Amino acid sequence: MANKPIDKNKAYGLVFAGGGTRGCYEIGAWKALNELNVKIKAVAGTSIGAINGALFVQNDFDLAYKIWTNVKMEDIIATDENPIKAFLFTIKEKGLDISPLKEIMNKYLDEDRIRASEIDYGLVTFSVSDIEPVTVMKKNIPKGKLVDYILASASLFVFQPTVIDGKTFIDGGIYDNAPAFLLQEADCHEIIVIKIPGLTGYRNYTIRKTDKASLYIIENSSELCGLLEFDNAKIRDGIEMGYLDTKRAFGELYGSVYYISHGLNEYADSRFLYPMTEEEFTIISEDIQKDQEGAEKNSRELLIKTLNGYSDDQINFGSALQAFIEIAAGIFEIDRLKVYSGDELYEEVLKEYVRFKESVEYLESKKSILSLYKALDFNSISKKNLAAYFISLSEKDKVSKKYLLKFMPKVYTTYLFFEFMKNRDARIKD
Numbered sequence: 001m002a003n004k005p006i007d008k009n010k011a012y013g014l015v016f017a018g019g020g021t022r023g024c025y026e027i028g029a030w031k032a033l034n035e036l037n038v039k040i041k042a043v044a045g046t047s048i049g050a051i052n053g054a055l056f057v058q059n060d061f062d063l064a065y066k067i068w069t070n071v072k073m074e075d076i077i078a079t080d081e082n083p084i085k086a087f088l089f090t091i092k093e094k095g096l097d098i099s100p101l102k103e104i105m106n107k108y109l110d111e112d113r114i115r116a117s118e119i120d121y122g123l124v125t126f127s128v129s130d131i132e133p134v135t136v137m138k139k140n141i142p143k144g145k146l147v148d149y150i151l152a153s154a155s156l157f158v159f160q161p162t163v164i165d166g167k168t169f170i171d172g173g174i175y176d177n178a179p180a181f182l183l184q185e186a187d188c189h190e191i192i193v194i195k196i197p198g199l200t201g202y203r204n205y206t207i208r209k210t211d212k213a214s215l216y217i218i219e220n221s222s223e224l225c226g227l228l229e230f231d232n233a234k235i236r237d238g239i240e241m242g243y244l245d246t247k248r249a250f251g252e253l254y255g256s257v258y259y260i261s262h263g264l265n266e267y268a269d270s271r272f273l274y275p276m277t278e279e280e281f282t283i284i285s286e287d288i289q290k291d292q293e294g295a296e297k298n299s300r301e302l303l304i305k306t307l308n309g310y311s312d313d314q315i316n317f318g319s320a321l322q323a324f325i326e327i328a329a330g331i332f333e334i335d336r337l338k339v340y341s342g343d344e345l346y347e348e349v350l351k352e353y354v355r356f357k358e359s360v361e362y363l364e365s366k367k368s369i370l371s372l373y374k375a376l377d378f379n380s381i382s383k384k385n386l387a388a389y390f391i392s393l394s395e396k397d398k399v400s401k402k403y404l405l406k407f408m409p410k411v412y413t414t415y416l417f418f419e420f421m422k423n424r425d426a427r428i429k430d
Contacts, residue, residue: 005249006192006251008037010190012192013043013183013186013192013213014033014040014044014191014192014194015179015182015192016044016050016056017046017177018047018049018171018172018173018178018198019048019177019196019198019199020156021229022196022220022224022238023049023196024224025194025224025238026048026049027061027239028238028240028244028246029218029242029246030061030064031065031243032242032246032250033246035247040056040119041120042186042188043056043057043122044124044179044180044186045123045124046123046172046173046178046198047156047172047177048154051105051150054146057114057121058110058117063108065239067108071230071235076101076104095159096158096159098160101151105150106147109150111143114138114146115146120138121137122136123135123136123150123179123182124153124175125171125172126169126170127167128168128169128170133172134149135176135182136149145165148164152172153172155169156228157171159171177199178193189214191213192216193217194219195217218245219245221241221245222241224238224241237337241337244259244337253339254322256310256312258329258334258336258345259336259337260345261339261340262341262342264319267342273342273346276317280420281317281320284420288303288416291402291405292405293400305409306413307320307324307327307413309323311323324417325349326345327414327417328417328418331383331387331410331411332352332387334348334352350425356384357392369385370389373389378407381408386404390411391418
């Protein structure tokens, strides 16, 4: 369920969390904030968030995007082609050599520009020498040491630690992966946290609403790449996800899992997805009763619970079909990282259903899918296959659906959606 949209007309503090290559997500969020002209007063970050935050304060989006979309492992870590030799070197030197990362940071991070920016900046690292966290804003970092402190914040436990003035520092995520408290102390009353999965998790005392500030959490809506996975396609997907999730957080996009370009009111003009009538909802209830062999009340509650997970509020006649179509889109594996109108998403689902039920994969699966279903072996059944199977059943095919809603509610919801749409769209045939 979505939260109330963030107000783009306020000024915010911005937190970039740590998470290795998952930090690509923050670049997409940054792109959206730029498009929305959101004013940022201060930025704080940990690990990769400290690096992204420094580039943000420099106002170097194009540079950050170029770096992220072309990054390779050898840009970050000095590697050896011989894996045994590389492993032994890592053990001997107590961590991976990140001198390439340091070179990139020295090349692209401009301490003078960061200090001169009207946007404040802070970071978190951890002093092994003193056994305590170091949480600093830019004014408290010694002159000439800013890039060193940023590198210290990003020194993951698998990397060689960073040494500054004889003291040893490691990744700030060991203390706080998303340091909202730094901005609270810097007198930011409204704070946006771009939250990504880090190695050490999050400290709850910083990710919460306090008397000093209101926090707005934007986090990845599906899985990102690995912590140190240098897959350019996944990184680009992560950037796009950050962009779309942030636009949705500000109320510029709709939907729960998918990204819908308009609100519920615009379905009134849809050819097929106009709001349900009370009579149509009654017909669905009767279908549930028939499918569940009389257990209407409990089954109806299960369906409504499934639909509510895709609605901003309690499901109603106006919002039901958007919830149905998002669930069906997930079952039929429609590309999620795109913006659709409701009608466009419906057409993609219908097209994939028609294509899939004629595919070799599906035709071969039909031989075993019914026996697996009757044995209640749901873990061995592809949801897509099972949904296509039930949708394609004709009236004369009598297959019990009693357990489908209970054990695979999204599959049943998709089937029910297609059954309903047969009354609206003649293209759906038995």
